[in-house]
Amino acid sequence: MVCAVSEQDGLRDLGAACRERWPQRVHAAYEAARRTWRLECRADALVDLASWLVAERGVSFAGLVVEEAPAEWVLRYLFYGDRDTGWVEIVARCRKPARAMPSISARVHAADWHEREAEDLFGLVFEGHPRLGDFVLHNDVWPEDVGVMRADYDPAVRRPRPEPDPAWQPVRLVEAPGAFWMPVGPIYSGVTESALFLLETVGEDVIRAFPRLFYKYRGIEKIAERRSVDQVLLLAERCAATSAFAHSLAFCQAVEAIAGVEVPARARALRIVLAELERLRHHVGAIEEICESTALAVAASQASILEEDLLRLSGSLTGHRYLFGLNVPGGLTHDLAQGAVRAAADGAAAVVPALRRLREMLGVSSSFVDRLEGIGTISRADALAHGLVGPVARASGVRRDLRVAQPYSGYESLDVLVPAEEDGDGYARLRVLFAEAEESARILAQQAAALPAGPVRAPAFPVAAGAALGWAEAPRGAAFHWVRIGADGLVARYRLVTPSFTNWHGFHLAAENFAFQDFPIILASFGLSAGEGDR
């Protein structure tokens, strides 16, 4: 974790510092069990406080959670520090019927899309935000002012239009004689997720490209409301199937935190095994996509073989190729036989030499490297400002990894190596993927060799009311699942911050001034999932 916070001695003095700077306006309280500072903040101090935390205290923006209470809106801005400092939660309130809050995105730019989403889905207004509207709910499909996340939203009354509004126009940024949009999507080449990319161009060179996402908006956060924990777990698994285990893990950890349940040691260790197996498989798939985007068919086939090997390995180890149906609050649904885990570890270990060979051959294929080098570059400053996560951030020199920064499920006792590169281009991202895949295989083998004995599931426990954050380092980066369970034992609010959502926000940085034929490569080297971002 690259945080300049250590000299501040963590956030220990945070309460005093806040009292001193914003007397009467910020009330700080520390919750030791969750290592979280809760800062109750008046709206007029919000922007200063948030930007001070990020700039001076080195914490990173994790997400914005909006809750609707009968009389007020509660906005929680979540920040995470590193392993010594813990978490910060700014709580700001907005009494109804007012619905305007100051925007922090100018100073904490990572909050940009969170504010846009809250504006679009709750109808809140963030004053000072230059671009609101037409975001999650497409204006050509949904009538204006439909806050689908509001408690009073009635899906029977406010429906999407059966035919999209032909008057819709995207926002035009490029002003150049003869400039035009090259639309790519929402349905485009081959087997791809649905998203629209508007390439603003004057011919062959594209000046900038902007993604229009949320074609796959399934309203997971909304449909999770008033469902049982068990049912929301299904949704958590399926928000992004290629990271299903990480997301279900983050969700289960949130529920476990609310209930205060201790997960058995064997379950914690097995969770690491499975999470790393998933990461390995995902990264091999991402490498395959990159090879395919450069039309290097043999390399793509080699990676594809490895991916299917790992899928089969997952299938025979757990019964499901994408590791569905394993996580459950309190542990795992069933134990995995020691021999099967060993075999899986061996199978994963066998992938490593093949990956190394692939990396070496790719490294000397100049026609391949040429197409990745200097493509889709993101500077470290941009990556930090946009709060990017995962391999994308690490390729730009931001060594952010929740397994190290906020370890969970036993990662605290492991020595996780977080590879990073400085170049920030497509090739750097590929190198990070290779290095992480190898590291995952190493952790997997290490865990599989030393699995503790014992149960894999905590004794049955009642679902308690309360709220908590669960997190995990998904293959694409930090995933945050914030869950509130109501007194009736049903989920009252489920906030899902996915790494793809975070990183799509920075995608346009990499898609500026490039040649048209490089677009698929930039896209593949980001390795993002539209479904994971759209939710």
Place this chain on the structure above:
Amino acid sequence: MLPQALLVAFFLACAAGMVLAAVLPDRRAPAAIAWVGAEAAAAALASGGGVLATGHVVQARLWSLAPAGTLVLALDRFSAVFVVVTACVYLAVSLFSAGYLPRYLGHYSLRSFGIAYHALFASVVLVLMAADALSFLLAWEAMAVLSYLLVNYEHEREETVHAGYLMLAMGEAGTLAAALAFLLLAVPAGGLAFASMRGAAAGLGAGARWAVFLLSFFGFGVKAGLVPTSTWLPRAHPAAPGNVSALLSGVILNLGMYGIMRVNLDLLPVASVGPGILALIVGTLSALVGILYATTQTDTKTMLAHSSIENMGIVAAALGAGLVFAASGRPVLAGIADVVALYHLGNHALYKALLFLGAGSVDLAAGERDMDRLGGLIRRMPWTALWFLVGSLSIAAMPPTNGFASEWLLLQTLLRSVELSAVSIRIVFALCGAALALTAALAVTCFVRAFAMSFLGIPRSSASRQATEVPRSMTAAMGLLAAGCLAAGVAATGIIPVLDGAVAPLVHARAAGALVPPFFAPGAGGLPPAFVAEFRDLGAEVGKGIVPGPGLVVLHRGGARNPVVFAMSTAYTLAMLLLLLGAAAGAVAIATRARAVTRRRCWDGGLPRLLPAMTYTATGFSNPVRVIFGAVFHPSAPEDTVEVVAGHFRTAVRRSRPEVHVVDRAVFDPATRAAWRVARALAGMHHGRINAYAAYVLATLLAFLVAGRLL
């Protein structure tokens, strides 16, 4: 003498047109201009055609001016070619004007337009008929001033005035150079009559010959729009009214070529290869630079103007090749090259006038000339679209149009340089041939783009969406020119002998025998019987009954071993084209007869609607050309200005490409800078001390005295 009477009728019609224009109210003027202009054009056409057919030179002696000799007018076959071309263009433009001119009612005076329009016609014919330097220059000046007045017609717009001044200034500089050339010729001849100049030409030294060539080539080259003096052309054309642009490209540019040819073919035939090589290179450069800029311009008329530079370059290249062949003792090849030059000149006049009229129609209907903002007009203006397509096909040299016939002949003629002995000349020919081939390819790109971006796709502006078809007189005028383009291509074998007749007296050889042999006549024009039989086996004779003419195949005869070097037939191409297209259409109709056709909207990836702004623009289409030829266009990289608010939100990205025309960059800007430097240096002398000025006067006087003594 019928042609003579017709000529008198022509001048009377022009005079009548001027009088009518002065007398009639403005709202009646368009119709009057159309009728009288068309009648004058018909008279000129008939008279020029008569001269071409009979070969009689129409001559008239005007007044005798004491020191300068008699003013003589003469219409020989060579001039008649130009008169016919001019008359064709004027005929169509006059018709077109009936529908086009009413747009100026109430804004600009149609009276002055009418007077200048007819006077220009008369002055052009006078230029072509002038048989002595004085009447030539007088008519030339009249033509220059009148064309300036017409270009400057929309004088309330600032850029029009600028363009007009530039045209006038550069034109006058050229006229001065041309006058000097005439003076150089007149000194040994002892008079201004062309006839005496011809007689005295042999006595000129090499230096004087070079001087005459350079002065006439670059002096008249200004009017023809050859680089580097083409700067005025892409500015004047868009500034002029639509119908005047057509005249400018279809008539006035030709006069520049006429001047060059008259001096260097007729009055003082070039004797060394040097001038020809220079003309070839300048022509090729003009062609390449012209088409490169044409391909990247988005204003329809600017694009067409650059394309005129290209076509004049092609004519100059053909002429240059002719000069080289003539100087190398290959009169038949020289004749072929000169025929090609004339042929292409006439073709260009036809299709460029057509395209300018098309651009004028679009401008009138949509009020927009920027191709980036046009599109989809084929549904709104089907006739204009059809005629513009014919013009585009012609200028892109697609068989069987006239552009194909002349450009194909040009490239084949350049390949004949293998018959020359000097290797260096052959290399120059090869390089120029390659560059001209590239030019031809770029011309296809340019006009695919011009047609597609204006007429196909989705309208990119409300102007384009709401355009309506122009009046019938305008579409008829374009249709006339389009028919001319097709006819001049298909009837190549008929036109070539006529042009040969005009050129033959100048090169002293007949090219028609080699170019258009009487293929089906007994003896087949001396071609080996085996070869003729081979062609007959291919079915060449089938067309004999259908297409009349001296022969259907244009050929050039090589040596005994290889009797025919190249052959083509636009007439057969047309026949085959019609046959195949008809068969294909029939086959498709039969094959899909039983099929139910379901029409769905164009697949756009599932967008709510494919916006006009999501389709290729003209700029986008030609961007690869701009990138590939980056060195020609802009050595500086594009400048992006990114606007950001609140730290990271991009609100606008502005891209500008400061561009200076390559000729301005390479020639005029350095020249201007040098002139400024000299002026600044000289300004140091103006320090206001009276004794210094007295010294300057004294020094100048001394210098003159010394110089007078020495010379």
Place this chain on the structure above:
Amino acid sequence: MRGWVPAGLRTGVRTTRYPDAEETAPGVSPGLPRGGRAADGAGGALADRCPTGAIVTEDHGIAVDYRRCVHCFRCARGVPAPPDWQPGYEWAASVRGDAAQPLGPAFARSLRILVVDAGDCGACLREVKQLSGPYYNMHRLGFFVTPTPRSADILVVVGPVTAHMRSPLVQAYEAMPAPKRVVAVGACALSGGVFGPSFASAGGVAGVIPVDVMVPGNPPPPLAILHGLLVVTGRRPSAALRSPAAAPPPAPRAEGAP
């Protein structure tokens, strides 16, 4: 590109022999529960545990609706009497009846597939993608992915059809020339899966465009999708979408111990 060709050759042939022979490698399919007799009360308990209502009780047993099964294993793990579990993968079923015949022999060796993601979680799409990989290599059977509906014969749809993807999906379907077939892949595309019909999704493809073949699974393994493509061309028999309590389901080749 020296080195790549030998590397490819060294890898050897990995391609499955399906449909000529059964694929028996472990981990190619998660399997499906099978309907059948159940002890008193056990059937009801299973039906209660099923989060998507795929299991229903039926005269002294349970029946399984494969359109709804999402492989959650709630019925298989931690219960005293789990249902029979069938491992196979030939699950695809033709659902149009006589309305649409399988595409004829003219399409046997060259069939173009347009894949439309109408809101899937990424798994179905990833499994469709595996079909082009060396292990499944659908090209050998004449199936090719095309990027445009204009040249597509088969529309493969994954996902529950979100509100935003509804119009693009309809447009793609309408842009396809006849004859055309639609293959809905995955529980979400068949019934909405865990997302169900909701304010943001249509709950399946059949409510938006006519579906010819349904491929159950969450996600269906590549072989099941391949089976779906073979069913649509009439080269493999269709399976049943419902496993009733009474009779064993027709399983042409995928029998074996559960």
